[in-house]
Amino acid sequence: MAASHPDQTRPGQAGRDQNRRRDHRTALVAAVVVIQAVAAAFFVADALDDVAQDGLSAHVLIEGLIAFALVAGVVLGGWHMRTMLAEARRREEALAVASGALAEHIGTRFRDWGLTAAESDVALFALKGCDVAEIARLRGAATGTVRAQLSQVYAKAGVASQAGLVSLFIEDLL
Amino acid sequence: MESQSVTPRRWDPIVKLTHWGVVTAVIANAIFTEEGSGWHIWVGYGLAGLLALRLLWGLIGPAEARFSAFPPSPARALAHLGEIRRGEVVRHRSHNPLGALMAYAIWGTLLVIVGSGIAMSGPPPADPAAVQGEAGEGREGQRPEPDEEREEGRELSANLPGRIVNLIMPPARAEAAEGHEGGGGAGEGDELFEEVHEIAVNLLYLLIALHIAGVIFETRRSGHEIVGAMIPGGNRRA
Numbered sequence: 001m002a003a004s005h006p007d008q009t010r011p012g013q014a015g016r017d018q019n020r021r022r023d024h025r026t027a028l029v030a031a032v033v034v035i036q037a038v039a040a041a042f043f044v045a046d047a048l049d050d051v052a053q054d055g056l057s058a059h060v061l062i063e064g065l066i067a068f069a070l071v072a073g074v075v076l077g078g079w080h081m082r083t084m085l086a087e088a089r090r091r092e093e094a095l096a097v098a099s100g101a102l103a104e105h106i107g108t109r110f111r112d113w114g115l116t117a118a119e120s121d122v123a124l125f126a127l128k129g130c131d132v133a134e135i136a137r138l139r140g141a142a143t144g145t146v147r148a149q150l151s152q153v154y155a156k157a158g159v160a161s162q163a164g165l166v167s168l169f170i171e172d173l174l
Numbered sequence: 175m176e177s178q179s180v181t182p183r184r185w186d187p188i189v190k191l192t193h194w195g196v197v198t199a200v201i202a203n204a205i206f207t208e209e210g211s212g213w214h215i216w217v218g219y220g221l222a223g224l225l226a227l228r229l230l231w232g233l234i235g236p237a238e239a240r241f242s243a244f245p246p247s248p249a250r251a252l253a254h255l256g257e258i259r260r261g262e263v264v265r266h267r268s269h270n271p272l273g274a275l276m277a278y279a280i281w282g283t284l285l286v287i288v289g290s291g292i293a294m295s296g297p298p299p300a301d302p303a304a305v306q307g308e309a310g311e312g313r314e315g316q317r318p319e320p321d322e323e324r325e326e327g328r329e330l331s332a333n334l335p336g337r338i339v340n341l342i343m344p345p346a347r348a349e350a351a352e353g354h355e356g357g358g359g360a361g362e363g364d365e366l367f368e369e370v371h372e373i374a375v376n377l378l379y380l381l382i383a384l385h386i387a388g389v390i391f392e393t394r395r396s397g398h399e400i401v402g403a404m405i406p407g408g409n410r411r412a
Contacts, residue, residue: 027406030187034195034227041223042216042298045343049297052339074227078188078234085186085236 019092026084033077040070106169113156122146123153126162127169183267183403189239190404192228196221196284200378212302215295222288225281238267244274251275263396270392276385283378290371294364296344 047063054060106127110120125135132150136143150162159165185193199221207214232241250271257264264270269277299305393400 023407027187030191033188034191034224037227037230038195038220038223041219041226045219045292045297048339048343049345052336052343052345055334055336075230075234078227078230081186081188082234082236089236 019088022084022088026081026088029077029081029084033074033081036070036074036077040067040074043067043070102169102173105172109157109169113153115153115156119149119153119156122149123157123165126150126153126165129166131162183238183398183400185403186236186239188227188231188235190406192224192231193404195224196228199224200382204375204379208306210295212299212305215291215298215305216302218288218291218295219298221284222292225284225288229281243268244271244277246275246278247271248275258395263398265398273388273392276381276388280378280381280385283374283381286374287371287378290367290374292343293367294344294371 043063044067047060047067050060050063106124107120110123115123121139122135125138130138132143132146135141135150136146139146154160154165157165157168159168199217203214203217203221207217231239234240237243251274254271266273268274389400392398
């Protein structure tokens with residue numbers, strides 16, 4: 001199912017979509033906080049004006065309460081934004097560390113198996129889910145060459161198929 | 175896998191929204207609204223809200239938006255000038271030291287503009303379309319009749335909180351105009367505020383020009399995506 005739509009199955013796509021959704025959500029909260037802040041400026045000025053006109057009446061007390069609630073809403077909304085942003089950043093960093101560690105681990109394994117540079121490249125594409133034709137196109141090589149390189153990789157790794165190769169690394173992760 | 179050790183700077187949405195909101199407000203009040211008109215006052219109050227939020231964000235926002243990330247330090251600004259002369263490019267997580275000074279200068283100027291504006295205008299008019307600017311001096315509509323009674327009531331009653339408020343914020347423009355024609359006492363203060371307002375606005379235009387020049391210069395010098403950090407969806411990791 002993947003082979004016909006290589007663009008949709010590119011690794012990392014799902015993570016990026018999720019990041020974008022999170023970005024949109026924080027942008028929405030930010031927009032509400034900004035509107036609240038502008039409204040608070042108007043309302044506080046208006047409440048102060050009413051104090052100037054009438055002194056401290058019950059009406060002014062209610063207005064003061066609303067003004068306070070607006071300002072508190074801005075502060076709390078800002079605080080919420082900050083935790084959202086910090087969490088998003090932490091997740092991004094954790095993901096970068098994890099993907100960096102995995103890349104390092106894959107490199108070590110390839111060296112242990114004694115893969116050549118070309119075989120390592122082919123093996124990496126195989127791990128990312130590309131089939132022989134795609135790898136050949138990406139590397140600008142003949143399919144026959146790629147097939148031969150892949151079977152070398154499988155032999156050195158001690159597996160029989162692409163699925164076997166992938167499962168070696170999945171096992172390490174679990 | 176590409177190295178992700180250097181994360182491009184991206185300002186958070188609050189910084190972006192307040193930045194572009196202030197830009198919009200400044201352009202609106204510089205070009206489109208009539209000086210002293212109801213709309214001018216409204217836009218000014220909107221700007222005040224945005225500025226207040228950005229300053230609050232400098233206390234509670236994420237690390238790179240906080241004041242502690244870019245203290246106003248002439249010493250560091252000089253050191254940064256040295257870097258520029260020697261052609262060194264250092265990555266700054268927040269504003270670079272010169273940019274920091276610019277941010278504080280612009281905020282300070284905006285505070286003076288907002289303060290002197292409120293000192294002249296009083297509270298935002300209920301109907302901004304009803305308050306005309308300096309060209310049409312006859313302002314009708316803005317709280318017409320009850321003001322007379324209130325005016326007298328205020329002098330008689332010991333409205334202490336009211337008087338304290340009036341120290342920072344004068345009554346609305348319509349009332350001020352009446353006082354103007356009658357007593358004329360408030361006129362001198364108003365003229366002073368007007369002068370301060372105008373000088374600060376001209377200073378702001380100068381700072382904006384320097385700010386834009388600084389962004390262009392630093393982008394060409396260091397190649398950092400300074401503009402991308404401030405636009406929506408900019409500097410996203412591909």
